[in-house]
Amino acid sequence: MARPVQQRRVTIVDVARHAQVSTTAVSKVLRNAYGTSPAMQQKVHQAIADLGYRPSAAARGLRGQTYTLGVMVPDIANPFFPEILNGVTASLRDSSYQVLLAPGCAGEQAEARTIESMIDRSMDGIILIAPISPRAHLEHVAGIIPTVIVGRHARSAIYDTVADDDIAGAALVVDHLVELGHRRIAHVEHLETEPSCIEEMPNMIRAEGYRRAMRRHGLDAEIDVVSRTYTREGGYTGARELLERPNRPTAIFAGADIAAMGVLDAVAEAGLSVPGDISVAGYDNTTFASFSQVSLTSVDQAGWQIGADAARLLLERIADRSRRSAQVKLSPTLVVRTTTAPPPTP
Amino acid sequence: MARPVQQRRVTIVDVARHAQVSTTAVSKVLRNAYGTSPAMQQKVHQAIADLGYRPSAAARGLRGQTYTLGVMVPDIANPFFPEILNGVTASLRDSSYQVLLAPGCAGEQAEARTIESMIDRSMDGIILIAPISPRAHLEHVAGIIPTVIVGRHARSAIYDTVADDDIAGAALVVDHLVELGHRRIAHVEHLETEPSCIEEMPNMIRAEGYRRAMRRHGLDAEIDVVSRTYTREGGYTGARELLERPNRPTAIFAGADIAAMGVLDAVAEAGLSVPGDISVAGYDNTTFASFSQVSLTSVDQAGWQIGADAARLLLERIADRSRRSAQVKLSPTLVVRTTTAPPPTP
DNA sequence: ACTGTCGTGGGTAACGTTGCCCAAATGTTT
DNA sequence: AAACATTTGGGCAACGTTACCCACGACAGT
Structure with a gap:
C-alpha cells in the first residue's frame, strides 16, 4: 500500500x-x-x-506562450496523414515546441469543436489539414490564433496555406492512362456532406483536374465520377457502382490511396483482374501503395514536405503575426506501378 | 488589408x-x-x-482540471493504433474530456520527454500505449498523474493496465499452423534497443508465447526467432534473413501486421508464393489484413475494445485516485484468411 | 564633478479560474 | 418562539508565470 x-x-x-x-x-x-x-x-x-x-504550461498559457502547436487531422486511419505529421515533427525537432494531435473530426460541427478546444488550450498555433469549415470560419480562427491550412486551395490574407497542385496531379493520372490507350476512365471522388467550402477542397480540385484532363483529350463523353468518401468503404461502394455500368470503365482513378484500396476490394470481389481487366490508380503514394502485393500506381504529393513547410510557415507566423501570408504549392509526381496497363483488347 | x-x-x-x-x-x-x-x-x-x-484551459489548469486527456502512441504509422484511439474517443464522446495525441516517440529519452510534456500541460490523465520506459519510471509518473498503461504485462498498485493475452494470441497462430502441418515455423519479433523493461512488453510476451507453443507441440528444435522492429522495414529484413536459411521455414509468424507487410514484401521479392511456398501470419488484425489483395491470417486483439476500456479506467481513476488498481486482460481470437495453408509437399 | 547611457537585476500586477470560507435567507424541529 | 439545519449565493486568495516598469551601479563624454 x-x-x-x-x-x-x-x-x-x-x-x-x-x-x-x-x-x-x-x-x-x-x-x-x-x-x-x-x-x-x-x-x-x-x-x-x-x-x-x-x-508549467498552464501558467505560461495564462500569460503568454505555451510552446504547444496543434495539428488537426481529418482521419487518422488514412495512412497519408502520418507522413505529413512526420514532416511537421521533423521541422520542430530543434525547437522547444511540442506537437499535439487532435483526432477524430467527423463533420463540420466536430471540426469546429476540435478547433475551439485547441484555442481553449492556448496553443501557440495550429495546422489544420484539409478542414471542411467554411472560409469565413477559418479566417475567424486565424484572427485568434496563428494558423496554417493544408490542402485547401484558396489564399487568405491572414493565414498561410500549403497545398499540392491537385489539378496537375489528376492530370498526371489521366494522361498516363490515356497514353496506355484507355478512354473509359472513371473517377471516385470525396464529397463532403456539408458542402460549405466545396470549391476549395483538394478532393474537389482533383475531380476538376480529372474533368479538365479528360476534356483536353477529347473524352468529354467518357467523364464518369462517383461521389463517395476517401475511405476504403467509399472506394468499395463507388467501384461497385462503376462495375455495374452496362459499359464499365477500363480504368478507375481513386482520389486517394485509401479509397483505391476499396476499389481493389470491389474489383477482386467481382472476379476481375488488375491490371488485366481494369486499371486502378490512386493518389498520395502512401506506404500502402508501394506494398508488393498492391503495387499501386499513385500520385506522390510529398506528404513529408507538406508537413515540413506547414510547420516552418507556422513558426514564422508565430514570430511575426502581421507578416504577409504565404502560399506554398507543391508539384506532384506520378509513380507508375503495376496496377495500370493497356486496356484489354475487346 | x-x-x-x-x-x-x-x-x-x-x-x-x-x-x-x-x-x-x-x-x-x-x-x-x-x-x-x-x-x-x-x-x-x-x-x-x-x-x-x-x-480557458490554461486558467483551469492552474487551479485544477483541464478536461484534457493525453494518449501516447509509439508509432502513428502502425494502423493498429488508430483503432485503439477510436475506442478511446468513443468512450469519451459524452464526457467533457478532449483527447490529445502525442506523436513521435522513438526511444526511451523521447518517450520520457513526451510524458513530461503531458504532465507540464496539466493533463488530467494519460494513456500510454506500449511504453518502453522502465517500470519504476512509470510508477513515478503514475504518482503524479492518473495513468493507464496499455499493452504492458505487469500489475502496479497505482496504475491500471489493459492488455491483450499475448501468450494465448501467439499460441493461436502456432496451433493453427501446426494443425495445417507446419513444423518449421519462424517468428519475427520486435526487440527494443534499450532493454530496460523487456519482460513486460507485449512483443516479448508474444515471442515467449510462440516459444511455449512450439515446445508444447514438441517443436523445440524448430524454434527460430529473428529480432527486428514492428515496422515494414523490420519485417522485410527479418524475412530476408529467414529465407536465406539453408532449410528455410515453411511459415513465418510476424508479431504485428505491419511487420507481416514487410515479410510479404520479402517473400514476393524472393519469387515465392503465399501460401503455396510459405505461409504468413500477422498480429493485430488491422484493416490492412482484411484487404482483399492481402487477406492476411492474423490475431484479432480488439483494438477498439482496448481503447474503450483504457478510457473507462482512466475516468474512474481520475474520479477516485486512491481506488484499487485494475487489470483488464482481453482474449484474442484468430482470423484465418488466405495467407496460411498446408506446407508444400516436398 | 555632472549628466546621460548602458548593463544588470528586481518588484509588482496581472492572466482566468476555482476551493475555501462566510453571510443571508429559508425551512424545520423542539 | 427560539434554536437549528439547509439552501443559495458571494468574497477572497491562491495557482505559476511573464510584461512592464523602475533602481542601482559603472562608465563615457562633456
Missing part, C-alpha cells in the same frame, strides 16, 4: 530561491530574454538542473 | 456581469457544483450562450 506522497511541483519560485535570484531573473533566463549576465544564467541553469524544474 | 482586431477573450467575469451574478456562481454552474438554483443556472447558461463564452 506504499503510495508515493503527492509532492508539490517545483516552481519558478523554488528555483529563484535556490539560485538566490529573483523569479523575474529565472523567467528571463528561461526565455533567453535581454538583461541576464552569463554568471546569472549559469546559476539559474544549475538550480533548474538541481531541482528538476519544469515550467 | 482588413485585419480583424485581436478581440479580448470572453472570460468568466464577463459572463458573471452579463448574468448579474458572481464569478463564483458561474464557475459553480459550469462544474455542476453544489449550491446553484435552477433559476441561476438558467441565467448563467443564457449568458454563456449570449457571449459565446469558453473556459
Whole structure:
C-alpha cells in the first residue's frame, strides 16, 4: 500500500530561491530574454538542473506562450496523414515546441469543436489539414490564433496555406492512362456532406483536374465520377457502382490511396483482374501503395514536405503575426506501378 | 488589408456581469457544483450562450482540471493504433474530456520527454500505449498523474493496465499452423534497443508465447526467432534473413501486421508464393489484413475494445485516485484468411 | 564633478479560474 | 418562539508565470 506522497511541483519560485535570484531573473533566463549576465544564467541553469524544474504550461498559457502547436487531422486511419505529421515533427525537432494531435473530426460541427478546444488550450498555433469549415470560419480562427491550412486551395490574407497542385496531379493520372490507350476512365471522388467550402477542397480540385484532363483529350463523353468518401468503404461502394455500368470503365482513378484500396476490394470481389481487366490508380503514394502485393500506381504529393513547410510557415507566423501570408504549392509526381496497363483488347 | 482586431477573450467575469451574478456562481454552474438554483443556472447558461463564452484551459489548469486527456502512441504509422484511439474517443464522446495525441516517440529519452510534456500541460490523465520506459519510471509518473498503461504485462498498485493475452494470441497462430502441418515455423519479433523493461512488453510476451507453443507441440528444435522492429522495414529484413536459411521455414509468424507487410514484401521479392511456398501470419488484425489483395491470417486483439476500456479506467481513476488498481486482460481470437495453408509437399 | 547611457537585476500586477470560507435567507424541529 | 439545519449565493486568495516598469551601479563624454 506504499503510495508515493503527492509532492508539490517545483516552481519558478523554488528555483529563484535556490539560485538566490529573483523569479523575474529565472523567467528571463528561461526565455533567453535581454538583461541576464552569463554568471546569472549559469546559476539559474544549475538550480533548474538541481531541482528538476519544469515550467508549467498552464501558467505560461495564462500569460503568454505555451510552446504547444496543434495539428488537426481529418482521419487518422488514412495512412497519408502520418507522413505529413512526420514532416511537421521533423521541422520542430530543434525547437522547444511540442506537437499535439487532435483526432477524430467527423463533420463540420466536430471540426469546429476540435478547433475551439485547441484555442481553449492556448496553443501557440495550429495546422489544420484539409478542414471542411467554411472560409469565413477559418479566417475567424486565424484572427485568434496563428494558423496554417493544408490542402485547401484558396489564399487568405491572414493565414498561410500549403497545398499540392491537385489539378496537375489528376492530370498526371489521366494522361498516363490515356497514353496506355484507355478512354473509359472513371473517377471516385470525396464529397463532403456539408458542402460549405466545396470549391476549395483538394478532393474537389482533383475531380476538376480529372474533368479538365479528360476534356483536353477529347473524352468529354467518357467523364464518369462517383461521389463517395476517401475511405476504403467509399472506394468499395463507388467501384461497385462503376462495375455495374452496362459499359464499365477500363480504368478507375481513386482520389486517394485509401479509397483505391476499396476499389481493389470491389474489383477482386467481382472476379476481375488488375491490371488485366481494369486499371486502378490512386493518389498520395502512401506506404500502402508501394506494398508488393498492391503495387499501386499513385500520385506522390510529398506528404513529408507538406508537413515540413506547414510547420516552418507556422513558426514564422508565430514570430511575426502581421507578416504577409504565404502560399506554398507543391508539384506532384506520378509513380507508375503495376496496377495500370493497356486496356484489354475487346 | 482588413485585419480583424485581436478581440479580448470572453472570460468568466464577463459572463458573471452579463448574468448579474458572481464569478463564483458561474464557475459553480459550469462544474455542476453544489449550491446553484435552477433559476441561476438558467441565467448563467443564457449568458454563456449570449457571449459565446469558453473556459480557458490554461486558467483551469492552474487551479485544477483541464478536461484534457493525453494518449501516447509509439508509432502513428502502425494502423493498429488508430483503432485503439477510436475506442478511446468513443468512450469519451459524452464526457467533457478532449483527447490529445502525442506523436513521435522513438526511444526511451523521447518517450520520457513526451510524458513530461503531458504532465507540464496539466493533463488530467494519460494513456500510454506500449511504453518502453522502465517500470519504476512509470510508477513515478503514475504518482503524479492518473495513468493507464496499455499493452504492458505487469500489475502496479497505482496504475491500471489493459492488455491483450499475448501468450494465448501467439499460441493461436502456432496451433493453427501446426494443425495445417507446419513444423518449421519462424517468428519475427520486435526487440527494443534499450532493454530496460523487456519482460513486460507485449512483443516479448508474444515471442515467449510462440516459444511455449512450439515446445508444447514438441517443436523445440524448430524454434527460430529473428529480432527486428514492428515496422515494414523490420519485417522485410527479418524475412530476408529467414529465407536465406539453408532449410528455410515453411511459415513465418510476424508479431504485428505491419511487420507481416514487410515479410510479404520479402517473400514476393524472393519469387515465392503465399501460401503455396510459405505461409504468413500477422498480429493485430488491422484493416490492412482484411484487404482483399492481402487477406492476411492474423490475431484479432480488439483494438477498439482496448481503447474503450483504457478510457473507462482512466475516468474512474481520475474520479477516485486512491481506488484499487485494475487489470483488464482481453482474449484474442484468430482470423484465418488466405495467407496460411498446408506446407508444400516436398 | 555632472549628466546621460548602458548593463544588470528586481518588484509588482496581472492572466482566468476555482476551493475555501462566510453571510443571508429559508425551512424545520423542539 | 427560539434554536437549528439547509439552501443559495458571494468574497477572497491562491495557482505559476511573464510584461512592464523602475533602481542601482559603472562608465563615457562633456
